Amino acid sequence: MTDRSAQLHSLSIDRDEPEVRSGVSLVTVLGLLVVTIAVTAALMWFFVAPQAPAPATSPVAANTPAAVQPATETPPPARTSGLVASGYVVARRQATVSAEITGRIRDVLVEEGTRVEEGQVLALLDDTRARIQLDLLQSQLNAATARIRSLAAQLTEARLVASRASDLAARDIGPQANVSATQSQVDSLVAQLAAARADREAAAVMVVSQQDLVDRHIVRAPFAGIVIAKNAQIGEILSPSSAGGGFTRTGVATLVDMESLEIEVDVNEGQIGRVSPGQRVEARLDAYPDWRIPAHVEAIIPTADRSRATIQVRVAFDERDNRILPDMAARVIFME
Known part of the structure; x- marks a missing residue:
């Protein structure tokens, strides 16, 4: 009975012995709790940045007027009238440039955006017939000049003949009729020479007029500016008095003075x-x-x-x- 009692006693739990396993488990739990609290605090500090405290304002500074503090003076901006x-x-200066006569456009020398000076050629009209007429009038002027020279030579000769006839008649060598005839010839040549000179002046005026007509076949810029529109093309008819339409144009280009x-x-x-x-x-x-x-x-x-x-x-x-x-x-x- 003694051995069996000893075995049963060894299997019993001693209540006075400290619980080692329970103690180790409690320390572990406490450690984990401390670590969790520390990590949580670190995360909160990382994501929520601390704000610097606002500087304390003393009652004296708070009651100080703002005007006493130095500031940079700037001029007031311009005010609108509302x-x-x-x-x-x-x-203010804009014109559609055209010719003063009617004619067929032979060439256009400008494009949109071209800057031109006063008097610069913008376009040319066909002036073939005008130049033919100018050559004819120039020939008539040359003929009138040559006729004047011929009459002047004839007048010089007639005056010499009249002078000899007068001398002979004064010495009773020649008849008085020769004096009258030669003097009449002189007077006739004088009149013819005056008419020839008048004809030459008229021919000269006609030549100048025809030269002006030839120049009117040239379209020039009335002032300096920029071409903003090209209104005509080669081969079209330009007429300042036409209402436009078809191949008839009233202007070559529109010119604007940008100044x-x-x-x-x-x-x-x-x-x-x-x-x-x-x-x-x-x-x-x-x-x-x-x-x-x-x-x-x-x-x-x-x-x-x-x-x-x-x-x-x-x-x-x-x-x-x-x-x-x-x-x-x-x-x-x-x-x-």
């Missing part, structure tokens, strides 16, 4: 009192909305449009630029 008008860019560009705007007649000649203006083109162009009021047209109750105002640019083109839409802002 008046805005719309219009278009127009040219005369300005803006025409319509201002409501109730606001015209806020506009004065010479007033500063800021122009803006619809093609370049961020480009502010300095300008000024050139003139106020002294008449009103009763249908729209507006008055036209001309605005001139203070500076020229190749980007400004005719018929561009523009807005004008009037300055105080």
Whole structure:
């Protein structure tokens, strides 16, 4: 019974012995908890950046007026009068160039965008018949000049004959009838010579007139500018008095003086009192909305449009630029 009691006693649990396994498990759990808290705090610090505290403002500084603090002075910007008008860019000098006569176009020497000077040749008309007539008149002038020379020589000879006849008659050697006949010949040649000289002057005038007609077959630029439209082609008929259509043209090209560009705007007649000649203006083109162009009021047209109750105002640019083109839409802002 003693051995069996000893074996049963060895299988019993001693309540006074410390629980080693339970102790190790608790430490592990506590360690994991500490690590989890540390990782969580680190993540919160990483993703949520701390903000620097605002500097404390003392009551004295808060009550100090802002005017006593130094600041950089800048000039005040130009103020607008609140008046805005719309219009278009127009040219004061613009012309559709044509010839003064009717003729067939032989050559056109310009294209759109060509810059020309005053007097430059734009086109040529067929002047064949005009030159033939000029040659004929020149021949008639030469013939009149030659006839004058012939009559002048005949007159010189007739005067010598008349002089001899007078001498012979004075010495009673020759008849008096010879004196009369030779003198009559002289008078006739004098009259013929005067008529020949008049004919030569008339022929010279006709030659000059025909030369002017030949020159009219040349179309020249009336002023310096840029060609914005080519209105005719080679072979078409040009006639300044024609209404156009078919192969008949009334002009060769449209020429614009870019130095005369300005803006025409319509201002409501109730606001015209806020506009004065010479007033500063800021122009803006619809093609370049961020480009502010300095300008000024050139003139106020002294008449009103009763249908729209507006008055036209001309605005001139203070500076020229190749980007400004005719018929561009523009807005004008009037300055105080």
